[in-house]
Amino acid sequence: MDRHYDVIVAGGGNGGLVAAATTAKAGLKTLLVEKHNIPGGSASSFRRGRFEFEPSLHELCSVGTKEKPKEVYKIFDELGVNIDWRYEYNTFRAIVTGENGFDVKLRAGVENFCDDMEKAVPGCRESVKNFFDLAKKDAAALEYIYKMKGKPNPLTMVFKHADFMRTACHSVEDVEIALGMPEKARDILNTYWCYLGIPTDDLNAMHYISMVSSYVEDGAAMPYKRSHELSLGLEKAITDNGGEVWYNSEVSEFLYDNGRCVGVALTDGTKLYAKEVISNIIPHNVYSMSDNKNVPERELKLANARNFGITFVTIYLGLDCTKEELGIEDYTVFKSTYANPREQYNHRHDKPVGAYYVVNCLNEVIPDCSPEGTCMLFFTIPLYGNELPEDLTAENYKRYKNDVAKRYIEDYEKVMGIDISSHVEEIAVATPVTFARFLGTPDGEIYGYDNRNWDNVVMRANYEKTDFSVPGLTYCGGHASRGDGYSSAYITGEAAGKAVVRKLKGGN
Amino acid sequence: MAKSHIKSLNFADFLKAGEKRENIIAKAPAKPVPPTSSYRANRIASALHPERQSLIVSKIDEIADGVKSIHLVGNVKKGTEKVAYFSAGQYLVLFLDINGAKITRPYSISSSPKQALDGEYVLTIKRVNGGLASNFILDTFEVGTEVEASAPEGEFTYEPLRDAKNVVALAGGSGITPFLSLAKAIENGDEDCSLTLIYGARTEKEILFKDTFDRIADTCNKVNVIYVLSDERNDKYENGFITADLISKYAPEGDYSVFICGPQAMYDFVDKELAKLNLRKKFIRHETFGEYRNPQKDADYPYGGISEVKITAIIRDEKYEITASTNDTILNSLEKNGIAVPSRCRSGVCGWCHSKLVDGTVYIPKSVDGRRLADYDYGYIHPCCSFPLSDVTLIASVSK
Ligand SMILES: Cc1cc2nc3c(=O)[nH]c(=O)nc-3n(C[C@H](O)[C@H](O)[C@H](O)COP(=O)(O)OP(=O)(O)OC[C@H]3O[C@@H](n4cnc5c(N)ncnc54)[C@H](O)[C@@H]3O)c2cc1C
Numbered sequence: 033m034d035r036h037y038d039v040i041v042a043g044g045g046n047g048g049l050v051a052a053a054t055t056a057k058a059g060l061k062t063l064l065v066e067k068h069n070i071p072g073g074s075a076s077s078f079r080r081g082r083f084e085f086e087p088s089l090h091e092l093c094s095v096g097t098k099e100k101p102k103e104v105y106k107i108f109d110e111l112g113v114n115i116d117w118r119y120e121y122n123t124f125r126a127i128v129t130g131e132n133g134f135d136v137k138l139r140a141g142v143e144n145f146c147d148d149m150e151k152a153v154p155g156c157r158e159s160v161k162n163f164f165d166l167a168k169k170d171a172a173a174l175e176y177i178y179k180m181k182g183k184p185n186p187l188t189m190v191f192k193h194a195d196f197m198r199t200a201c202h203s204v205e206d207v208e209i210a211l212g213m214p215e216k217a218r219d220i221l222n223t224y225w226c227y228l229g230i231p232t233d234d235l236n237a238m239h240y241i242s243m244v245s246s247y248v249e250d251g252a253a254m255p256y257k258r259s260h261e262l263s264l265g266l267e268k269a270i271t272d273n274g275g276e277v278w279y280n281s282e283v284s285e286f287l288y289d290n291g292r293c294v295g296v297a298l299t300d301g302t303k304l305y306a307k308e309v310i311s312n313i314i315p316h317n318v319y320s321m322s323d324n325k326n327v328p329e330r331e332l333k334l335a336n337a338r339n340f341g342i343t344f345v346t347i348y349l350g351l352d353c354t355k356e357e358l359g360i361e362d363y364t365v366f367k368s369t370y371a372n373p374r375e376q377y378n379h380r381h382d383k384p385v386g387a388y389y390v391v392n393c394l395n396e397v398i399p400d401c402s403p404e405g406t407c408m409l410f411f412t413i414p415l416y417g418n419e420l421p422e423d424l425t426a427e428n429y430k431r432y433k434n435d436v437a438k439r440y441i442e443d444y445e446k447v448m449g450i451d452i453s454s455h456v457e458e459i460a461v462a463t464p465v466t467f468a469r470f471l472g473t474p475d476g477e478i479y480g481y482d483n484r485n486w487d488n489v490v491m492r493a494n495y496e497k498t499d500f501s502v503p504g505l506t507y508c509g510g511h512a513s514r515g516d517g518y519s520s521a522y523i524t525g526e527a528a529g530k531a532v533v534r535k536l537k538g539g540n
Numbered sequence: 541m542a543k544s545h546i547k548s549l550n551f552a553d554f555l556k557a558g559e560k561r562e563n564i565i566a567k568a569p570a571k572p573v574p575p576t577s578s579y580r581a582n583r584i585a586s587a588l589h590p591e592r593q594s595l596i597v598s599k600i601d602e603i604a605d606g607v608k609s610i611h612l613v614g615n616v617k618k619g620t621e622k623v624a625y626f627s628a629g630q631y632l633v634l635f636l637d638i639n640g641a642k643i644t645r646p647y648s649i650s651s652s653p654k655q656a657l658d659g660e661y662v663l664t665i666k667r668v669n670g671g672l673a674s675n676f677i678l679d680t681f682e683v684g685t686e687v688e689a690s691a692p693e694g695e696f697t698y699e700p701l702r703d704a705k706n707v708v709a710l711a712g713g714s715g716i717t718p719f720l721s722l723a724k725a726i727e728n729g730d731e732d733c734s735l736t737l738i739y740g741a742r743t744e745k746e747i748l749f750k751d752t753f754d755r756i757a758d759t760c761n762k763v764n765v766i767y768v769l770s771d772e773r774n775d776k777y778e779n780g781f782i783t784a785d786l787i788s789k790y791a792p793e794g795d796y797s798v799f800i801c802g803p804q805a806m807y808d809f810v811d812k813e814l815a816k817l818n819l820r821k822k823f824i825r826h827e828t829f830g831e832y833r834n835p836q837k838d839a840d841y842p843y844g845g846i847s848e849v850k851i852t853a854i855i856r857d858e859k860y861e862i863t864a865s866t867n868d869t870i871l872n873s874l875e876k877n878g879i880a881v882p883s884r885c886r887s888g889v890c891g892w893c894h895s896k897l898v899d900g901t902v903y904i905p906k907s908v909d910g911r912r913l914a915d916y917d918y919g920y921i922h923p924c925c926s927f928p929l930s931d932v933t934l935i936a937s938v939s940k
């Protein structure tokens with residue numbers, strides 16, 4: 033039986049869920065199809081013994097509070113989804129063990145952050161303050177561009193928003209050097225590069241400035257009941273508004289009529305048709321599930337010009353001791369051997385451990401996220417999917433995972449002077465293979481496409497209509513115009529949903 | 541004080557950035573993208589976790605009265621060229637159609653991981669009185685029978701970063717199967733731990749795989765086996781039940797991890813004995829119990845006096861209505877009525893059966909409630925361990 037909808041959303045990750053909730057709320061007959069048996073993609077949770085682990089979220093930016101809501105808060109609010117947000121008001125602690133090493137902890141709030149930076153690197157305060165001022169200028173410029181519906185007056189841009197233009201076409205390092213920021217201050221401030229997956233000498237300044245300032249201005253937020261709470265909340269927003277959600281329903285083909293995307297087929301042969309299709313599935317997979325004649329040449333060229341974004345090995349530990357017993361006092365710790373982001377990136381594969389990894393302790397933000405007398409640790413190690421060992425097979429995969437986990441746990445024990453190993457009650461290790469399994473993404477990517485500066489988010493937004501020109505098909509998620517991250521995925525989901533509502537119902 | 545030179549950066553580059561990007565795109569080939577299945581991470585993912593495995597019975601061994609080992613190989617004609625590798629202790633789920641009832645049952649793999657590389661799994665299945673699947677399998681499976689199975693599943697595996705180097709395994713009845721796999725994996729050098737197996741059986745005759753265990757124990761110094769008979773006095777063996785004293789008698793020096801697999805009655809007994817040993821929680825691991833039975837016996841069961849209810853299941857845009865017993869799990873009742881819904885462990889822990897209860901009330905025994913925290917707020921349940929207390933309506937997913 034063929035079925036007809038106003039909107040089909042393919043994939044129920046962060047972007048797809050918000051997109052479907054948005055179109056359903058606007059009264060459009062919406063169906064979301066998801067291959068896994070729960071919503072959220074990366075945004076879920078999993079249980080081992082008496083622990084429930086957060087699979088992916090480090091910290092959500094752009095949330096804000098009821099009194100001072102930011103984009104993400106507003107999206108959930110508008111969809112009627114209540115989230116029990118918990119906040120972290122430290123940005124991070126960065127420990128560099130090698131040459132020119134440092135160990136600094138930075139509080140959130142621009143003034144606090146600047147004070148802490150000044151303490152770590154005397155004389156840097158003004159340059160760091162100027163970095164955050166650029167965020168305000170960028171926001172004003174973007175608001176203007178938005179008001180002008182993407183067609184700003186060039187003279188106004190030059191006279192009023194020249195600094196925006198500067199940050200929008202230079203790397204983070206270029207801008208910071210121009211601000212007169214000392215090298216050590218740059219190294220500390222650029223610790224967050226891995227959240228966007230590209231070292232700061234090739235990362236767009238505007239993109240990075242806006243991300244860092246959203247963490248610093250509002251702190252980071254976490255849902256009390258892991259990301260599963262976010263995703264079930266959004267799912268309810270879809271169904272409460274008359275939308276349908278089908279799990280265990282994997283798209284195997286995108287259907288076209290005269291070059292227009294008109295629906296999808298599922299692996300079991302079910303054909304589903306819609307006036308508009310929103311894809312939370314990465315374009316690469318959409319193309320390989322589409323008859324080649326329906327894929328515009330430029331889209332293929334763009335796909336081939338791009339690399340997949342960085343992905344991770346993650347280690348989830350449930351420990352049978354408290355964080356106090358271990359002496360852990362930080363939510364987020366970045367540990368690196370080198371101070372410089374490019375060095376950190378280049379030495380990702382050094383043995384015994386790569387030059388850079390992150391460790392989170394959720395109990396710091398949510399003390400009762402695990403049973404009394406226990407705590408959870410979450411290691412994140414960046415690598416690209418194609419950097420998995422070449423001789424990796426199904427047979428030696430478990431050994432590989434354990435070998436990696438052991439090396440990183442031991443390194444962290446040494447750095448912090450603590451004993452983790454003897455307290456491991458539960459352990460799970462995810463790799464790009466795991467993400468390939470659960471998300472179905474090529475090489476287990478989780479960040480969409482590489483955020484290299486030539487393909488930065490400003491360009492992606494400017495060229496969105498050229499980049500994706502198939503009628504009836506709109507993209508949302510980490511591979512879409514805003515790059516990776518929960519907040520970006522939510523925001524593109526809302527944008528895709530609203531764009532489709534405008535197409536089908538008219539209006540602004 | 542460093543001076544800000546932001547103005548030293550050229551803003552006009554901004555106007556050229558689009559052109560630069562277009563040039564990079566123009567230079568890229570317009571060739572089709574590689575299929576997703578061709579990337580290494582995806583290849584390994586689907587080798588380890590195929591959606592389904594189509595298998596075919598290649599051999600059947602009569603192990604004891606009412607116990608058979610079913611050898612299964614890939615059904616190449618149906619697309620399974622290579623069976624998935626696994627870790628000792630994992631199970632397969634069999635998908636069975638028994639006179640229109642669409643049921644699943646988990647069975648621990650009793651063969652070694654190495655045998656899977658050679659293309660074979662072995663399941664050892666014991667007849668359960670009145671049991672639907674076990675009788676069907678033992679009575680109808682023959683060489684050439686085709687059966688659909690899941691990928692290897694489950695967490696009852698030896699984890700070197702978590703468990704002590706010494707494993708003390710407590711087995712009862714058909715609960716011996718995962719440990720046969722583990723003993724072989726140790727013998728083959730695929731797992732690096734030592735195993736002290738304390739195996740409880742009623743009588744000498746009921747000890748399964750005695751020859752194999754004795755041979756492995758003789759040749760591999762990392763494996764040690766102790767048999768305990770409960771219903772027969774025999775000086776060759778330990779007699780009685782698996783008590784704390786018995787465990788202490790055979791447990792190695794220092795830390796050890798206890799792995800337990802057997803019938804519910806054994807868990808009840810052994811857990812009390814283990815409590816006397818004051819082991820850390822991390823050193824005690826249970827295989828999942830399997831189906832929860834007789835919820836009415838629980839102290840917190842809110843007995844409502846009804847024995848029959850109506851279950852409405854919404855799966856995609858189809859609606860099914862059945863009558864069910866309050867003594868049966870929702871999963872069981874749906875399956876018996878030929879309605880296939882997702883399941884794996886049937887014990888509350890894996891989350892595969894995750895479904896939304898939209899109307900009615902259910903009883904979920906605390907000991908098998910493996911839901912995620914947010915599930916409680918949004919009405920999600922695991923039908924494999926949920927017993928209806930009233931008429932209920934739930935939204936389930938299609939089986940996978
Ligand atoms: C992870 C896992 C691994 C397993 N591995 C194996 C294995 O290797 N070998 C093996 O033989 N089995 C194994 N089992 C058990 C197996 O999955 C089935 O439960 C078993 O074969 C019985 O299924 P059935 O359909 O025959 O009985 P069912 O139809 O499920 O039961 C029918 C009737 O039998 C009675 N009954 C059955 N079991 C019990 C019980 N435990 N207590 C009280 N009454 C009961 C009940 O009255 C019930 O009404 C495993 C189970 C799990 C969860």
Ligand code: FES
Binds near residue numbers: 884885889890894923
């Ligand atoms: S089948 Fe595993 S939780 Fe229900």
